[in-house]
Amino acid sequence: MTQIAWVALILFLVVYAIIVSEKIHRTKIALVGAVAVLLLQIMPQAEAVHSIDFNTLGLLIGMMMIVAISRTTGIFQYLAIKAAKKVKGDPLRIMVVMFILTAVLSALLDNVTTVLLLTSIIFAITDVLKINPMPFLIVEILASNIGGTATLIGDPPNIMIGSATGLGFNDFLINLAPVATLVAIVTIAILYFIYRKDMVVAPENQQKIMNMDEKAFLTDPVLLRKSIFVLVATIAGFVLHQIFHYESATVALAGGAVLLLISGAEPEEVFHEVEWNTIFFFIGLFVLVGGLEVTGVITLVAKWALEITQGNLMMMNFLILWLSAFASAFIDNIPFVATMIPLIKSMAELGGVDVTSLWWTLALGACLGGNGTLIGASANLVVMSIAEAHGTPIRFKDYMKIGLPMMVVSIVIANIYIYFMYLR
Amino acid sequence: MLTVNAWIALSIFIVTYAVIVSEKIHRTKIALVGAIGVLLLKIMSQEEAVKTVDFNTLGLLIGMMIIVAISRQTGIFQYLAVKAAKMVKGSPGKIMVVFFVLTAVASALLDNVTTVLLFTSIIFAITDVLDINPVPFLIAEVLAANIGGTATLIGDPPNIMIGGATGLGFNDFIINLIVPVTVTGVVTCWLLYIIYRKQMTVSEEKQRKVMELDEHAFLSDRSLLIKSLTVLLLVMVGFILHQALHLESATVAMAGAAVLLLISGMEPEETFHEVEWNTIFFFIGLFILVGGLEVTGIITMVAKWGLDVTQGNVVLMNFLVLWLSAFASAFIDNIPFVATMIPLIKSMATVGQMDVTTLWWTLSLGACLGGNGTIIGASANVVVSSIAAAHGRPISFGYYFKIAFPLMIVSIIISNIYIYIAYLR
Numbered sequence: 001m002t003q004i005a006w007v008a009l010i011l012f013l014v015v016y017a018i019i020v021s022e023k024i025h026r027t028k029i030a031l032v033g034a035v036a037v038l039l040l041q042i043m044p045q046a047e048a049v050h051s052i053d054f055n056t057l058g059l060l061i062g063m064m065m066i067v068a069i070s071r072t073t074g075i076f077q078y079l080a081i082k083a084a085k086k087v088k089g090d091p092l093r094i095m096v097v098m099f100i101l102t103a104v105l106s107a108l109l110d111n112v113t114t115v116l117l118l119t120s121i122i123f124a125i126t127d128v129l130k131i132n133p134m135p136f137l138i139v140e141i142l143a144s145n146i147g148g149t150a151t152l153i154g155d156p157p158n159i160m161i162g163s164a165t166g167l168g169f170n171d172f173l174i175n176l177a178p179v180a181t182l183v184a185i186v187t188i189a190i191l192y193f194i195y196r197k198d199m200v201v202a203p204e205n206q207q208k209i210m211n212m213d214e215k216a217f218l219t220d221p222v223l224l225r226k227s228i229f230v231l232v233a234t235i236a237g238f239v240l241h242q243i244f245h246y247e248s249a250t251v252a253l254a255g256g257a258v259l260l261l262i263s264g265a266e267p268e269e270v271f272h273e274v275e276w277n278t279i280f281f282f283i284g285l286f287v288l289v290g291g292l293e294v295t296g297v298i299t300l301v302a303k304w305a306l307e308i309t310q311g312n313l314m315m316m317n318f319l320i321l322w323l324s325a326f327a328s329a330f331i332d333n334i335p336f337v338a339t340m341i342p343l344i345k346s347m348a349e350l351g352g353v354d355v356t357s358l359w360w361t362l363a364l365g366a367c368l369g370g371n372g373t374l375i376g377a378s379a380n381l382v383v384m385s386i387a388e389a390h391g392t393p394i395r396f397k398d399y400m401k402i403g404l405p406m407m408v409v410s411i412v413i414a415n416i417y418i419y420f421m422y423l424r
Numbered sequence: 425m426l427t428v429n430a431w432i433a434l435s436i437f438i439v440t441y442a443v444i445v446s447e448k449i450h451r452t453k454i455a456l457v458g459a460i461g462v463l464l465l466k467i468m469s470q471e472e473a474v475k476t477v478d479f480n481t482l483g484l485l486i487g488m489m490i491i492v493a494i495s496r497q498t499g500i501f502q503y504l505a506v507k508a509a510k511m512v513k514g515s516p517g518k519i520m521v522v523f524f525v526l527t528a529v530a531s532a533l534l535d536n537v538t539t540v541l542l543f544t545s546i547i548f549a550i551t552d553v554l555d556i557n558p559v560p561f562l563i564a565e566v567l568a569a570n571i572g573g574t575a576t577l578i579g580d581p582p583n584i585m586i587g588g589a590t591g592l593g594f595n596d597f598i599i600n601l602i603v604p605v606t607v608t609g610v611v612t613c614w615l616l617y618i619i620y621r622k623q624m625t626v627s628e629e630k631q632r633k634v635m636e637l638d639e640h641a642f643l644s645d646r647s648l649l650i651k652s653l654t655v656l657l658l659v660m661v662g663f664i665l666h667q668a669l670h671l672e673s674a675t676v677a678m679a680g681a682a683v684l685l686l687i688s689g690m691e692p693e694e695t696f697h698e699v700e701w702n703t704i705f706f707f708i709g710l711f712i713l714v715g716g717l718e719v720t721g722i723i724t725m726v727a728k729w730g731l732d733v734t735q736g737n738v739v740l741m742n743f744l745v746l747w748l749s750a751f752a753s754a755f756i757d758n759i760p761f762v763a764t765m766i767p768l769i770k771s772m773a774t775v776g777q778m779d780v781t782t783l784w785w786t787l788s789l790g791a792c793l794g795g796n797g798t799i800i801g802a803s804a805n806v807v808v809s810s811i812a813a814a815h816g817r818p819i820s821f822g823y824y825f826k827i828a829f830p831l832m833i834v835s836i837i838i839s840n841i842y843i844y845i846a847y848l849r
Contacts, residue, residue, distance in 0.1 A: 271701035
C-alpha cells in the first residue's frame with residue numbers, strides 16, 4: 001500500500017469510528033472527513049466531484065420535494081383513519097392494516113416521511129382506544145423497513161445500489177418484492193401471535209374511532225389532486241424508466257419540478273423540507289469512499305475477500321447477507337452500503353464472477369438489518385423521538401427483544417430465498 | 425445547418441428565458457422545469473447534464489453561505505455597518521461610493537460571489553439602520569463586483585480560464601486591464617451617484633440616531649466571533665493562495681464551512697436552512713440549459729460566425745469579439761461562452777498566423793463587463809438578487825436592466841476605445 005492509501009484508510013476509519021460513536025453529528029464529521037480528503041490531496045476536487053453519485057442525490061432530492069408538497073394535503077392521515085374505520089376500530093386488525101399501509105407507502109415514498117406522519121396518527125388512535133401504543137410503534141418500524149426493501153426508491157441502500165449498477169425499478173420489483181412480501185406476511189403473523197392478548201378495548205372506545213372524521217384531514221382538495229397526479233405519473237415513470245432510457249433521478253426530479261410548478265408552493269419552503277443533513281452526509285461519504293477507491297484500498301480488500309471465500313459465490317452471498325444485516329442493525333446502513341458497492345464491483349472485476357445476486361443480497365441484508373435495533377435505520381429514530389415527545393418512550397432493550405429476533409427471522413427467509421433463486 | 429436537437433435546445437432556452445424575464449413564475453421553478461425539459465427531450469443524457477453543472481461554483485456558494493450564516497449570528501455585520509455609517513456621518517451617498525470602491529478592490533482579489541455575499545449582509549444592516557431603500561446599494565454592489573473582478577487573473581472566472589489556457593500571468597492581467605477597469609469603475613460609480621443622488625437623503629434626526637448607536641452592542645457572542653473571524657481569515661488567505669496550493673476555491677470554501685460547522689457547535693440542520701437553495705437550484709437549472717446550447721453546437725456556431733465575418737481584419741475582429749462577448753455574457757453565463765471562444769481564438773492564431781494576444785484582453789473585457797448587463801448575467805448578480813428577494817426587496821429584471829444595461833454599454837465603449845488606442849493604432 002502506498003503512503004497516500006494509508007492516509008486515506010486511516011482518515012476513513014477515524015471518521016467511521018466517530019460516526020458510530022455518535023459523539024459528533026454524523027453530517028459534520030462526514031463533511032470534515034471529505035474536506036480532509038481534498039486538503040490532504042488524496043484526490044483533486046474534480047475527481048472528488050466525480051466520485052459523488054449524483055443520481056442518488058437527485059433521486060433523493062426529487063422524492064423529498066414531492067413528499068414535502070404532498071404531505072401538506074393530509075392524505076396520510078386520511079388513509080390511516082379510513083383504514084382504522086374499515087376494520088371497525090378493532091385494535092388487532094388496526095395493527096395489521098397499519099402494517100400494510102406503512103409497508104406500501106414506504107415502498108413508494110421515503111420511510112422517514114411515512115412513519116413521521118403515520119406515527120402521529122397512531123397516537124391519536126391509541127389515545128382514543130386507551131391502549132398501549134408500543135405494539136403499534138414497533139409495527140410502524142418493522143413495516144417501514146420491510147416495505148422499503150421491495151423497491152428501488154423504497155430505501156436509501158436500494159437507491160445507491162440502483163444508481164451504481166444500472167439495475168432499474170422493475171429489476172428491484174421482480175427480485176425483491178416477492179421476498180419482501182413473504183417477510184412481511186411472516187412478520188405480521190408473528191406479531192399478531194405475540195400481541196393478540198394485549199389488545200382488549202372497551203366497545204365504546206372502539207365506537208369513538210368510528211366517529212372520527214377522516215375527511216377533516218383533507219385540507220386542500222385541489223392540491224391533493226395535483227399531488228396524486230404527479231405521484232402516479234412519477235411512479236409510472238419509474239416503471240417505464242428503463243424502456244425510455246431515463247435515469248431514475250431524472251424521473252424523480254421531473255416529478256419534483258412539475259409539482260413545484262403546478263402546486264404554487266414557494267420553492268424556498270419546499271427546499272427547506274429537503275433533508276440537507278442526509279444529502280450532505282451522502283456527499284461526505286461518497287468522497288471518503290472515493291478516496292479509498294482512487295488509492296487502491298478497495299481493490300486490496302476485494303482481493304482479500306476473494307481469497308478467503310476462494311471465489312465461492314455462495315459463501316460470498318451468505319457472508320454479505322449476514323454481515324450487512326448485523327452491521328446495519330448497529331450502525332447506519334448508508335455508510336456501510338456506500339463502502340460495499342465499490343467493493344463488490346471490484347470483486348466482480350478481479351474475480352470475473354457475475355455478482356448480480358450479490359446486489360440483491362446486499363439490499364436485503366442492509367434494508368432488513370435496520371430492523372434489528374432501535375438505532376438501525378432513520379425511520380426507527382423518527383418513531384423513537386416522536387414516542388419520546390408523546391411521553392411514551394421506547395426503551396432500547398424493549399425494542400430489541402422484539403426487533404432483533406424478527407430481523408433474524410427475516411434474514412433467514414432472505415437466505416433461503418437467495419439460495420433457491422440464485423445459487424442452486 | 426442546425427440539427428433538430430439544436431432547435432429544440434434553443435427553443436427551450438428562449439422560452440425559459442422569456443418566462444424568467446416576464447417574472448410571471450418564480451425563476452427557480454421555471455429554470456428547473458426547463459432543465460428537466462432538456463433531459464426529458466434527450467438533448468443530453470443525465471450524465472452529460474451533471475458534467476455541465478459547474479460544481480466549483482456551487483461548492484463555493486454553499487461553502488460561503490454556510491460561513492456567512494454562522495458568522496452572521498455574531499452580529500459582526502451589523503457592527504461593521506454601524507461603524508461604516510458613523511465614519512461617513514450617516515451620509516448614504518458617501519456610503520455608496522465607499523462600498524463601491526471596497527467591493528471592487530475585494531472582488532479583484534477574491535471571488536465575486538464571496539465578495540458580494542459578505543458585503544450584501546453589511547449593506548442590508550446599514551440600510552436597515554438608516555431606514556433607506558437598499559436597492560441602489562445592491563446594484564452598485566453587483567456592478568462593482570464584476571468591474572473589479574475584471575482587473576486580475578483571479579478576479580473573475582473568464583480571466584481564470586484565459587490565464588489557464590494561454591499562460592498569461594497575474595502581472596500581465598494587471599498591466600493590461602487595470603487602466604480600462606479603473607476608468608470604467610470611476611465612470612460607473614459617478615453615473616450611479618448621479619442617478620441615485622436624490623434618493624440618498626436621510627433626515628437629520630435619523631443621522632443623529634445613527635451616530636448614537638453603539639456598534640459594540642451588536643457583538644453578541646464573543647467566542648463564536650473569534651471562531652468565525654479565524655475561519656474567515658483562513659479562508660481569505662486560502663483564496664489568495666489557492667492556485668499556489670493547487671486547491672480549487674470550492675475546496676477552500678467548503679473546508680472553512682466544515683470546520684466552522686464543527687467548532688461552532690451549530691446544528692447542521694439549521695445552518696443548511698440558511699443556504700439559499702433557490703439560488704443554488706436556479707444555477708443548476710441555468711447550467712443545464714446553457715449546457716444544452718453547448719452540446720448541440722449553438723454556442724460554437726455563434727462564435728464561429730463572429731470570427732468568419734471578420735476574416736483577417738484584426739481591428740474589426742477585436743471589436744466584434746468585444747461586443748459579441750459582452751452581449752452573450754449579458755444573457756448567458758459567461759463561463760461556457762469563454763470556454764467556447766478560447767479554442768476558436770487559439771485555432772485562428774495557428775491557422776491565420778497572427779498574434780492574438782490583444783484578442784485575449786478583448787475577450788476578457790467583453791465577457792467580464794458584459795455580465796453587468798442583466799440581473800442573471802453573472803453569478804454575483806444572481807446571488808445579490810436572490811438575497812434581496814429573500815429580504816423582501818426583490819430587484820426586478822426590468823428595473824435592473826434599465827439601470828445596468830446602459831452602464832454596461834458605457835463600460836464596453838470605454839473598453840473599445842482603450843483597446844483601439846492601446847493595441848490597434
